Amino acid sequence: MRPGIRTQEFCGELGPGRPTGGAGSLVLQQFGGGKRADQRQRRRKISGSPDSWGRKVLGVPDGPHSIVAVATGQMLDRYWASGTVLSLCDIEGCPLYHHQPWSLNSPEMDFRSLPKIELHAHLSGSISRESLHDVWVDKIKKGQTTLRDPLEEMPAGKFDYDLETFFPLFSKYIYNLCNDSASLAFTTQSVLQDFQRDGVIYLELRTTPRAIPSANITKDDYLKTILDCIQSFNASSSMKTNLILSIDRRNDEATALQVVDLAIAYRPQGVVGVDLCGDPAVGDVSIFQPAFEKAAQHGLKITIHFAEAPQSSTPKELWTLLSFKPDRIGHVINVPEDVKEEIKKRKLGLELCLSCNVHAKMITGTFGDHHFGWWKETGCPIALSTDDVGVFGSSLSNEYALIVEHFGLDRAEICELARDAIDIIFGSEEDKEREGSFQIWINDKCSCQVADAIPQDKPTELQHQPINQPLGGRFYLFLPETQFLSQACRNTLSINHNHGHDHNHNHKQSSSSNNGDEEEDWQYDMDEPEEMSLDNLLHYIGYTGFPSQEAAHILTRYIESGDTPKAGKVSLYMHLLKNASDTTSNEEFEDRVMQTIRLCDEITNETGNCLLPHEHDAEDHFKHARWDVEQMCKVKFGENYQIPWNTAGNGGEGQQNQLVGVDFDGGRLQYQPRGANEWQLVETFMELLTQKPEFLKEAFVPVIAARNAEAVRRAAVARDAIRSNQMAAQFGGMSFGRNDVEEEDADEAMYDG
Numbered sequence: 001m002r003p004g005i006r007t008q009e010f011c012g013e014l015g016p017g018r019p020t021g022g023a024g025s026l027v028l029q030q031f032g033g034g035k036r037a038d039q040r041q042r043r044r045k046i047s048g049s050p051d052s053w054g055r056k057v058l059g060v061p062d063g064p065h066s067i068v069a070v071a072t073g074q075m076l077d078r079y080w081a082s083g084t085v086l087s088l089c090d091i092e093g094c095p096l097y098h099h100q101p102w103s104l105n106s107p108e109m110d111f112r113s114l115p116k117i118e119l120h121a122h123l124s125g126s127i128s129r130e131s132l133h134d135v136w137v138d139k140i141k142k143g144q145t146t147l148r149d150p151l152e153e154m155p156a157g158k159f160d161y162d163l164e165t166f167f168p169l170f171s172k173y174i175y176n177l178c179n180d181s182a183s184l185a186f187t188t189q190s191v192l193q194d195f196q197r198d199g200v201i202y203l204e205l206r207t208t209p210r211a212i213p214s215a216n217i218t219k220d221d222y223l224k225t226i227l228d229c230i231q232s233f234n235a236s237s238s239m240k241t242n243l244i245l246s247i248d249r250r251n252d253e254a255t256a257l258q259v260v261d262l263a264i265a266y267r268p269q270g271v272v273g274v275d276l277c278g279d280p281a282v283g284d285v286s287i288f289q290p291a292f293e294k295a296a297q298h299g300l301k302i303t304i305h306f307a308e309a310p311q312s313s314t315p316k317e318l319w320t321l322l323s324f325k326p327d328r329i330g331h332v333i334n335v336p337e338d339v340k341e342e343i344k345k346r347k348l349g350l351e352l353c354l355s356c357n358v359h360a361k362m363i364t365g366t367f368g369d370h371h372f373g374w375w376k377e378t379g380c381p382i383a384l385s386t387d388d389v390g391v392f393g394s395s396l397s398n399e400y401a402l403i404v405e406h407f408g409l410d411r412a413e414i415c416e417l418a419r420d421a422i423d424i425i426f427g428s429e430e431d432k433e434r435e436g437s438f439q440i441w442i443n444d445k446c447s448c449q450v451a452d453a454i455p456q457d458k459p460t461e462l463q464h465q466p467i468n469q470p471l472g473g474r475f476y477l478f479l480p481e482t483q484f485l486s487q488a489c490r491n492t493l494s495i496n497h498n499h500g501h502d503h504n505h506n507h508k509q510s511s512s513s514n515n516g517d518e519e520e521d522w523q524y525d526m527d528e529p530e531e532m533s534l535d536n537l538l539h540y541i542g543y544t545g546f547p548s549q550e551a552a553h554i555l556t557r558y559i560e561s562g563d564t565p566k567a568g569k570v571s572l573y574m575h576l577l578k579n580a581s582d583t584t585s586n587e588e589f590e591d592r593v594m595q596t597i598r599l600c601d602e603i604t605n606e607t608g609n610c611l612l613p614h615e616h617d618a619e620d621h622f623k624h625a626r627w628d629v630e631q632m633c634k635v636k637f638g639e640n641y642q643i644p645w646n647t648a649g650n651g652g653e654g655q656q657n658q659l660v661g662v663d664f665d666g667g668r669l670q671y672q673p674r675g676a677n678e679w680q681l682v683e684t685f686m687e688l689l690t691q692k693p694e695f696l697k698e699a700f701v702p703v704i705a706a707r708n709a710e711a712v713r714r715a716a717v718a719r720d721a722i723r724s725n726q727m728a729a730q731f732g733g734m735s736f737g738r739n740d741v742e743e744e745d746a747d748e749a750m751y752d753g
């Protein structure tokens, strides 16, 4: 086990459960129908409860599903990087409704959390400036380029590329920078990562096969490099990507056919279609007829840049393009009436790109004037798309936000829009089905609820609901609570006390192998006052290396968000970061850590956020962990599966087969097996975890271990005043009392509808 990293919370699934009045009780969502009346009844009761922080904190948690993962340290990076985490929350400091896109009354949607489908994205145009810069730095070091720094060539905030300046950006700059296998692979990877981080769950990336003679790269090599990246990304992430090959309008007929041949050859590796793109001012499209005919014959799907510029929107061109029988068309700007009618008749999929069209002045006017407004009424499925996010700087989430801002779509319409794209993906039926399961997220409005506290002492009261429907929900990652930090410190300390032990060893093993020396057992007494001691911090930082760069990046954003309680904690972490990174001696390091501890106190005093550890019952931790695994195994092996626990309780003799804790560590199960049966368990759990997408869809149980229940609740209470002010502001001064009534109506409408 990697020392110091323990996840105190688990992935769990919460329904619109909320406290039923009695402090600490929790109602989990009953999946499936038939419970409507009960739910309403419950809601009614809950709404009336002044203590229901489900209501106060979260607004109206209306959707049935949510998955909550709470993690510490490097977990943050890992999940973030893997894209499992679509959004960040922070129990302690962050008003959760900021991340509550789906709350019925919430005026705000978190578009990054919206599962999105991106169907029109050019690979080279999607590379972020930062990634280009990284490539450049590397090449400069190696003396391999004389190009300007991408951050100068494409300065931050510059998006006003028009069609005259846009195309040369590729031919004269980006292609010259990304001109070997390493840079191709690096930038492709970064593009995939960026889409995933933006909450894209299915991506059809497109690229023009490009030979790079200077690096001995053929078009075939180019494609292999890109497809390799995609395949490995697909294998390790929850986002699925397929590839479309682009024919450039500047190509001749033979080159176009060559692209189609490549697409045919690489279909098994994930090429799903062919595109026609490139400078609309150039070329006679009729020469591509044989290429598209061949593509269609071989079952490839077709998408075409359509009516992008006045020059490329002559009736002759447009009807020629329609004769290629495209499945989707992109941009679709300058379209005469008769062609519009034909598009409507065929119900062609439309890839519409707001920011690109506005920034490149491809439309007259601005966002509100975009033809999205017109097409949305036509019944043609629309896939909102980014085109070239690296150039135009607007992520898909942002495109959704723009749509809401300028076209006033309400939540249902936004969901509809997100869902629309499913039907027009070029991927397999399997892909569609996969997206279909996300449709349920959208349908269910993806309520993202934070873990209502589960009573620590009553894990068995949780209602376990086997899942026979696709998963709805998402991972949420909460920035580490200080109590987690403290726990991590303990663990680290314990390991430290058992120095010499392999880090893969578990605490429990350590503690039971050291003759039950209670002093050295990582478990601790609840009554003992807890402190984040210097030692603890040192060990924590030393072992975990947290906060890392990625974490720092995220935290910086949090600071920038200006949310005071949040920023309070964030600054603590920033201090930790400093402590960890730029000290040159142990003394200096220790000094910094002391400062951090003092800062921690100050923040606590100033913000009311308890940054020092909360009490935590280790015994409960075991109980919950054990319960978690039991539920997992029941899902896997059936309800009657009995885990051969040999003992109960913790520590001491006779604990040989005791489950001592289950932690995620970057998706690895951390668990100390003592016998064959337990290895089996480990394997099971591991298997479930590594097959996460399916596992989550098919088998995830509402395993929730909100072991910091009390802490959360207390934190919620402590922040109540701040929150209600903020909420009042956010909800236009609406009183929560009145909201209850509306919420009730809205619920009914939702269920009746």
Ligand SMILES: CNc1ncnc2c1ncn2[C@@H]1O[C@H](COP(=O)(O)O)[C@@H](O)[C@H]1O
Residues within 6 Å of the ligand: 122, 123, 124, 125, 167, 170, 171, 206, 207, 208, 209, 246, 248, 277, 278, 279, 280, 305, 308, 356, 360, 387, 388
């Ligand atoms: C205004 N929107 C657009 N219209 C037409 N073609 C576009 C485009 N955006 C990008 N491309 C095409 O995609 C290439 C870059 O990606 P790849 O090297 O293929 O990955 C550009 O050279 C251009 O031909």
